[in-house]
Amino acid sequence: MKRFLFEMVLILAISLFLSLLHNAVSPSGLRILPKREVGGQVTHESVSPGDDAKTGGAGEAPEGSR
Amino acid sequence: MTAFASFLFRIVVGGIFLIAGLAKISDSARFLLSLREFQLFPSTIERFLAVYLPWLEFVLGFFIMTGLLYRTASILLAVLSGIFTLAIISVMARGIVVDCGCFGLMADILKIPDAADIKAVVRNLIFIGMCVYVAAAKKSAFSLEGFIRSR
Numbered sequence: 001m002k003r004f005l006f007e008m009v010l011i012l013a014i015s016l017f018l019s020l021l022h023n024a025v026s027p028s029g030l031r032i033l034p035k036r037e038v039g040g041q042v043t044h045e046s047v048s049p050g051d052d053a054k055t056g057g058a059g060e061a062p063e064g065s066r
Numbered sequence: 067m068t069a070f071a072s073f074l075f076r077i078v079v080g081g082i083f084l085i086a087g088l089a090k091i092s093d094s095a096r097f098l099l100s101l102r103e104f105q106l107f108p109s110t111i112e113r114f115l116a117v118y119l120p121w122l123e124f125v126l127g128f129f130i131m132t133g134l135l136y137r138t139a140s141i142l143l144a145v146l147s148g149i150f151t152l153a154i155i156s157v158m159a160r161g162i163v164v165d166c167g168c169f170g171l172m173a174d175i176l177k178i179p180d181a182a183d184i185k186a187v188v189r190n191l192i193f194i195g196m197c198v199y200v201a202a203a204k205k206s207a208f209s210l211e212g213f214i215r216s217r
Contacts, residue, residue, distance in 0.1 A: 007138035011125060019121035022091065 072203035073133075075196040076140075080131030082193070083143060087124030089170035094120060100167025104157055104182075120170075122146065130200065133209025137201045144197035151190040154182045 090097045098116035101107070107115065126146070129139035150168070157164055165173070166182035173180035180186075200206065 004138055004141075007135045008142060011129065011135065011139060011142060012122070015122040015125040016118060018125065019118045022121065023094075023117045 068203050069205040069207040072200050072206035073208050075200050076130050076133065076136060076206060076209075079140070079143065079193055079196045079200070080127045080129075082127070083123045084127030084131060085172060086169050087120045087122075087127055089172040090120035090167070091124060093171050097167055097170055100165055103162070103164040103167075104153055105160075105162070106153060106156065133206060133211050133213075136206060136209060136211060140197040140200040144194045144201070147190045147193045147197065151187055151194075154186050154190070157182050158184070158187075 094116050097120060098112060101112045101116055123146070126139045126143045129135050130143065150166075154166055164182050165180050166186045167180070168186065169176075169178050169180055172178060206212065
């Protein structure tokens with residue numbers, strides 16, 4: 001039982017490490033934290049350019065800038 | 067015979083999840099959209115799962131295929147498939163028609179049916195059966211774990 005728990009935690013931890021590493025180095029990586037404070041304003045971070053295009057979501061350009 | 071059947075199931079299940087994981091890793095934004103369609107989690111958790119689950123599938127598939135920590139990996143994969151099955155049943159019960167997102171890009175490339183329907187549930191139940199067999203089998207042929215122990 002102890003061995004099973006150890007192996008389970010090891011596998012989950014390896015996956016977590018790889019996923020966070022890949023997300024950090026990948027230019028199209030998703031932002032896990034949804035909001036970030038920039039210059040005193042809270043802004044939504046984009047998921048990725050592709051995702052924003054599909055969802056019309058957080059990364060869209062503001063109205064006046066088009 | 068049991069050892070060879072276990073090896074065969076390891077290759078099938080491990081290979082499928084390894085490839086499915088890779089397909090989702092290469093397009094995590096698409097997987098995030100699939101997760102959103104399920105309407106099960108808040109946005110922050112969806113983002114985390116979209117990053118984490120493909121890698122978990124990949125790592126589990128890798129361990130099962132190579133035969134390293136394969137018993138634990140197959141139990142985890144059975145649990146993961148069970149959770150996927152419950153999620154699919156929940157969208158079916160709510161009458162939401164969605165792609166299950168199980169194979170990511172591979173579904174388009176190989177023209178695999180990827181809808182969250184009864185076929186996906188049956189497919190997942192078969193995967194669960196294979197995983198349980200691998201975990202319960204006393205021996206598995208051509209496993210890295212067996213090779214290390216024999217030396």
